[in-house]
Amino acid sequence: MKQEPTTARPKSPLSRRAWIAAASGGAASGLVLTRLDALKGTAQEIASPQDPTRVPGRFVSEVGSRAPGERPRRLVRSLALSSSSRTPLHELEGTITPSDLHFERHHAGVPEIRAEDHELLVHGMVERPMVFRMSDLRRYPRLSRICFIECSGNGGGAYNRNRMPTEVSVQQLDGLLSTSEWTGVMLSTILREVGVRPGASWILAEGSDAAVMGRSVPLAKAMDDAMLAFGQNGDAIRPEQGYPVRLLLPGWEGNAQVKWLRRIEVSDRPTMTRDETSRYTDPLKDGTARQFSFVMDAKSVITFPSYPHVLPEAGWWEIEGLAWTGRGRIVRVEVSADGGRNWTDATLQRPVLPMSTVRFRHLWRWNGQETILLSRATDETGYRQPTVHQLWDARGEGTAYHHNHQRAWKVAGDGAVTFGLGDLV
Amino acid sequence: MKQEPTTARPKSPLSRRAWIAAASGGAASGLVLTRLDALKGTAQEIASPQDPTRVPGRFVSEVGSRAPGERPRRLVRSLALSSSSRTPLHELEGTITPSDLHFERHHAGVPEIRAEDHELLVHGMVERPMVFRMSDLRRYPRLSRICFIECSGNGGGAYNRNRMPTEVSVQQLDGLLSTSEWTGVMLSTILREVGVRPGASWILAEGSDAAVMGRSVPLAKAMDDAMLAFGQNGDAIRPEQGYPVRLLLPGWEGNAQVKWLRRIEVSDRPTMTRDETSRYTDPLKDGTARQFSFVMDAKSVITFPSYPHVLPEAGWWEIEGLAWTGRGRIVRVEVSADGGRNWTDATLQRPVLPMSTVRFRHLWRWNGQETILLSRATDETGYRQPTVHQLWDARGEGTAYHHNHQRAWKVAGDGAVTFGLGDLV
16 A cells, blocks of 8 residues: 655755764754654653663563553643543644543532443433443443544634733643544434334433533434444543543534433433533524534634644754544644744545544745744535634634634744744734 | 444333332342442442432542442453453443453563653664654644453463363453553554665564563564554553553554563564563464464454343343454344354444454343353454354464463353353363
8 A cells, every 4th residue: 555645755855964963973963853852851760771782671461561661641721520621632643642631521529430330321202212231231232433622612722802912832722632433332222212202303312420511412413423332442432521421422512422421311402401401502693592502613723833843954844734524524624833824735645534533734935934834624514614713703703612713833043942822813 | 423232222221010010129139249248249348328418529630540349350361470450341341341440461660660760772773763752752733542452361361171271250350351531642653754765674672671572573564554652542652561552553462562672683583582472473283383473353242241240130131341442333233142052243342443342332121031141253354253163163273372262151040150161062
C-alpha cells in the first residue's frame, strides 16, 4: 500500500545545512525543539544509561506504563463536584485518545459502580418493561465503532469578544473533545426486545450519578445509531466515561450521551429535565432560544503549531490538526497561512470515518514573518466551518454552546505561537 | 448510519422466559455469567454504595485508571531477560489493544532510553549518511495507520501433536498479537533524504537493546509501507514497544519490526545476523529451511467462547473473534459449530482495514450438546487459513513459527470450553 502523504512531500523539508549540523550534533539541530520539548521545557531528569546496549533491560510486566519522559495530562478545571478535565490535543498523535486522557465532564463527580450491581431499567411506552444487568446486555449482538465525543460547551473560551484569550492552548480551548473505539449493543436491539408502543417519539436517558443526569432524545436517533457502550479502546469503558455502560449518540453533543446509564423511559414527548431547560439550550439574538440542539456541526482545530509551541527557525513545518462533524464524514479541510486570504487543501488521514475525528496535515514553509494560521472543515452535507463573524451574525454572541467557528493561531516573528482570533475581531 | 449486525439479528436471541426472570432478578439471569465473571470468578470485593445517586462521586483527575473490578493483565512467560508477555485477547473488545496490554517479546529486556539522547544512524549504500535525533524525525511528514503486530512464534503451543493442550486460553495460545494506531514517518521519506545508491537491495535494522536485535529487510518493503513509528494509540510509543522509535513493517512478523531502532544500514545483500540464522527460520519437511519468511498469512481465532469461559445455558450466544492477514484485507471469516462439517459466514466489523485485525461475530444457537467450534479466514489474495493437517502436510511439524492453522474450541455438555484441536488430530 502506498501512503499518499509521502508522495506529496517536497524534495527536502529541511535545508541540507540543517541536516549536516544535525548529523554532527551542531547548533542548527540543537535549536530544533520537539513539540514535547516546547511544552515541557528541559525539566526531564531521567536516569538512563548513555549506551543502553551495555546494560540489561527491565523484565516484561503484566501492565505497561508510559516512558518516564512522557507525561501527557488532562487539564483539570477545578476540584469540584461539577467540573471537567480536558484532553491534551496538542500532545497527541493520530485519532485515538488514550482512555486515561479522554476528557471528563460531570455534574456530581464520578460514581463508583460495580458492574455486578448495576441495572438498566427500560420502561414507559413499551410492551414489556425490563431490567437488564450487564451480564444480560452482553448476551446481545454487539458492534464496535470509532467515534468522537465533544462537549457542547467546548471552545467557549474562544468565543467571548470581551475576554478574547491569547496565551491559551488548544487543550484549554477545545480539549473537551476525545475519540475512542466504542463497543456495545445497539439501543435499537434493546428497544425491539422490550417492544416500543405506537405513538412513542422520545426517550429519557437517566444516569446513576449523584446529579441523576437526564436528557431527552428523539426515538428516531435511539433507533438509528445509538449504542449502549460498555467497551472503550479495547477494554471496559472507564469510570469517568460511564462505567459500566453509557449512552453513545454518534455525532451528538456529549451531555446527551448519558453516562452510568440506569434508566431509559420511552415516551411521546421530551421530559424537559433540568439538564435541558436550565442548561444546554442556546439563546439566539432575537431573544428566543434553540433547544435540543443535539448535532455537533463541522469543526477543525490546528494542534501544531499552537500555543505554547515555538518554531525555532523558518523553513518547512507540518501543520497538523483534527477535524470532525456530527453529520457524517469530513470531506475537506483547508488551511490558510495568511489570515484567511488564501486557502490550501490539507491531506486527510485515511480512513475518513463518519462521526470520528480525522487527522489533517499540511506542509507549510514558514518565511519567518509574523502570520496567522487558520483551518476550516467541510462535511459531506456541504456545510463549511464558519468564521467567528458568521457565527455571531447567525446566532448572536450570547450562547454558551456549539462554538465551532474557525480557530486562528498567530505565529510571531520569533516563532512564538499564540491564539490569534483577537486579530480577526 | 445503519449498523448491519443489528438488522441481521434474529427476532429474540434469548427466550422471553429468561428475560422475565432477569427483570425480576430471578435464577435464570443469575446463572448468566459475563465473560469477565467466567474468568475472574466472584473474587471482586469493591466498596461501592448500593445507590450511587445518594453519594457525591470522586473529582476529575489528570490521568484516569480502570474500574476497580476490571483488571486485564498480560500473561508473563518468565522473569528473564529473554521473555514475553501476552495480550488477554479473551477479555478485550473491538480491535484496538490498550497500549499497556500490547504483547511484549524481547531478548534482553526493555532498555530505558531518553528520547533526547536517542539517535538513529542511516548509512551504508547511501549518498549522505545521517544521524537523526527524535526532534529531527519529527520534522518530516507523518502519518497514522491501524496495524497489527504478531510474533512469528505466536500459537506455537497450538502446534505440537505430542503435547496438544486442552486447558489453555487464547491468551496463552495466541496472545503474541496486538493492534495499535501507529504514527510516524515513512521510512521511504528518510531513505529519499539520505539518497539510496544504485545496486542497494536490502537494509539492516538494528535495535539499541542489550541484545542489539538485528534483522535484514528487503529494500522494496522499506520503500513501500515501512514506517519509523514514534506514536502508539494517541501518544508516545510505549517503552516495551520500542520507545522512542521502532520499525513498523505492516503485515510482517514482529521480530523484523526492530524496536528501539538505532541504526539502518543500506546494503546489497541480507546481513545474516544471529537473529535471522539461529532464529526465525522455518525448517521444512524435506530437511531444508525457509529463511526470511516475513509475511504473516491469514489467521483467525475465536475469542468467545474460549477457555476458560463457561456457557451457563443453551440458547443464543454470539461467537466472537479476530481475523488478520499480512497480505492486505480479510475478505471472509467462516465459523463452524460442528467440528468443520458445516461453515457459515461471520459478520465482519467495518471498516475492514488492511494489515489490521478485524473483529468477526456470529450468532449461534447452542443446543446444549457437546460440539467443536472452528473459524477460518480468507484474505484478498484468495488464501484461506489452513487446517492443522494442511499445515503439517505442507511444512512438516518441525517449525516453531507461523502457526496460522485453524483453532478449535470444544464446548462440553456442561458448557465448559477447552482447546479442542486434539479431537481433530
